[in-house]
Amino acid sequence: MEFLADPFAVLRALPGDTPIFYAPSIDYYVVTRYADIEAVFLDPETYSAATAQLPLAQLVPEAVQILLGGGHKPQPSMVSLDPPAHTRLRSPTARAFTPRRVAQMEPKIRRTVDQLLNAVAPLASFDLVSGLAFPLPATIIFSFVGIPERDWPQLKEWCGHRAALAWGRPAPEEQVHHATNMAAYRSYLRELVATKVGARDDDFASALLAIHDEDPEALTHEEISSILYSLTFAGHETTTYLIGNAVRRLLEDPARWDSVVADPKLIPGAVLETLRYDPSVPVWRRVTKRPVTLGGFHLPEGAKLFLWLAASGRDASVFSEPEKFDLERTNATKTLAFGKGIHYCLGAALGKLEAEIALEGLTRRFPRLRLVDGQPLSFHANISFRGPQALWVHAAP
Numbered sequence: 001m002e003f004l005a006d007p008f009a010v011l012r013a014l015p016g017d018t019p020i021f022y023a024p025s026i027d028y029y030v031v032t033r034y035a036d037i038e039a040v041f042l043d044p045e046t047y048s049a050a051t052a053q054l055p056l057a058q059l060v061p062e063a064v065q066i067l068l069g070g071g072h073k074p075q076p077s078m079v080s081l082d083p084p085a086h087t088r089l090r091s092p093t094a095r096a097f098t099p100r101r102v103a104q105m106e107p108k109i110r111r112t113v114d115q116l117l118n119a120v121a122p123l124a125s126f127d128l129v130s131g132l133a134f135p136l137p138a139t140i141i142f143s144f145v146g147i148p149e150r151d152w153p154q155l156k157e158w159c160g161h162r163a164a165l166a167w168g169r170p171a172p173e174e175q176v177h178h179a180t181n182m183a184a185y186r187s188y189l190r191e192l193v194a195t196k197v198g199a200r201d202d203d204f205a206s207a208l209l210a211i212h213d214e215d216p217e218a219l220t221h222e223e224i225s226s227i228l229y230s231l232t233f234a235g236h237e238t239t240t241y242l243i244g245n246a247v248r249r250l251l252e253d254p255a256r257w258d259s260v261v262a263d264p265k266l267i268p269g270a271v272l273e274t275l276r277y278d279p280s281v282p283v284w285r286r287v288t289k290r291p292v293t294l295g296g297f298h299l300p301e302g303a304k305l306f307l308w309l310a311a312s313g314r315d316a317s318v319f320s321e322p323e324k325f326d327l328e329r330t331n332a333t334k335t336l337a338f339g340k341g342i343h344y345c346l347g348a349a350l351g352k353l354e355a356e357i358a359l360e361g362l363t364r365r366f367p368r369l370r371l372v373d374g375q376p377l378s379f380h381a382n383i384s385f386r387g388p389q390a391l392w393v394h395a396a397p
């Protein structure tokens with residue numbers, strides 16, 4: 001709980017030089033230094049991605065049975081797979097997730113930001129997360145993929161179960177509940193693919209089906225549903241939290257907000273600095289395939305690694321004055337917030353674009369936006385997706 005509330009306080013409390021340490025409570029080796037995390041990402045031969053979505057807590061047999069019955073394997077999608085299985089899924093995804101399709105989303109992102117901000121009462125305080133940061137990425141990714149709008153709330157709910165099961169530490173009865181929902185989520189995606197076969201559209205699911213038509217063996221329907229499983233999750237919570245963290249960090253010191261209002265060209269830098277200073281994916285995972293020495297620390301084969309991306313953003317050997325949120329930092333692009341190497345986030349450009357357009361809309365519409373004083377912030381109970389669950393703001397007159 002202490003870690004969820006303020007992971008950076010936990011980081012600061014570590015003894016002077018602690019590049020890697022073993023955390024028995026979770027049975028993971030925690031890696032904190034930028035250079036070590038980068039080396040892990042760049043060496044998939046030694047470091048497998050198999051732990052990326054592995055439940056942090058040991059699952060009870062009933063939950064395991066429900067998951068297996070629903071066709072949900074321990075390495076359920078591309079982010080947990082190593083080559084060549086990874087390449088089989090990543091290549092068609094990259095082919096269908098073209099820069100043209102991302103660019104086409106820009107007008108829709110602008111329209112959606114406008115519509116959502118139109119719905120906000122200008123003189124009352126409002127929750128930025130439920131008003132903008134939550135609905136924006138969901139609208140964009142679900143319509144991009146081709147999910148019917150009536151199913152969006154259900155999908156969002158399933159994603160909450162997924163985050164809790166793989167990255168939280170739920171009690172046994174909660175595990176069963178989450179697993180039941182995960183099985184329903186996967187079965188929904190399989191049915192969606194089957195329906196789309198006869199009802200194509202200009203969407204991502206149909207683009208994947210077109211690749212399947214070229215060579216059915218190279219990309220099966222089951223693999224398409226696995227890719228949809230990746231995108232329907234990776235495409236929103238990450239971005240909801242990025243927007244929430246960005247607005248929080250800008251308003252924490254109103255002078256920062258005022259600078260961005262005065263000069264909107266600072267917005268892309270503000271988004272990158274948020275990713276460095278307070279990333280929405282603060283932790284990612286790997287496991288060693290052989291004994292290896294990392295940063296002078298000996299790791300056995302099968303060592304599970306907790307790559308603390310948030311700590312890498314505070315590494316003074318890469319980022320000068322790392323505790324300072326600096327809108328004009330010149331090397332914030334070096335952030336490891338999107339990973340690196342063969343699994344580098346496929347949605348990085350889209351996520352940044354959504355956050356930039358959200359900040360443009362907000363600063364233009366509410367130049368005197370302020371945080372509601374004294375509000376306690378709360379965070380979803382998991383290690384890998386972090387941003388305020390609600391962020392109350394008001395537009396000062």
Ligand code: HEM
Nearest residue numbers: 078079234235238239281338339340343344345346347351
């Ligand atoms: C904006 C905030 C986002 C952050 C901070 C983020 C972060 C990450 C991270 C840390 C990884 C793992 C990288 C690795 O293992 O090396 C990843 C992978 C991935 N992300 Fe994102 N992501 C974001 C947005 C998105 C969006 C909007 C999408 C979809 C449209 C997306 C789709 C994916 C996919 C499909 C992968 C798996 C790639 C692979 O395994 O080859 N992400 N992301």
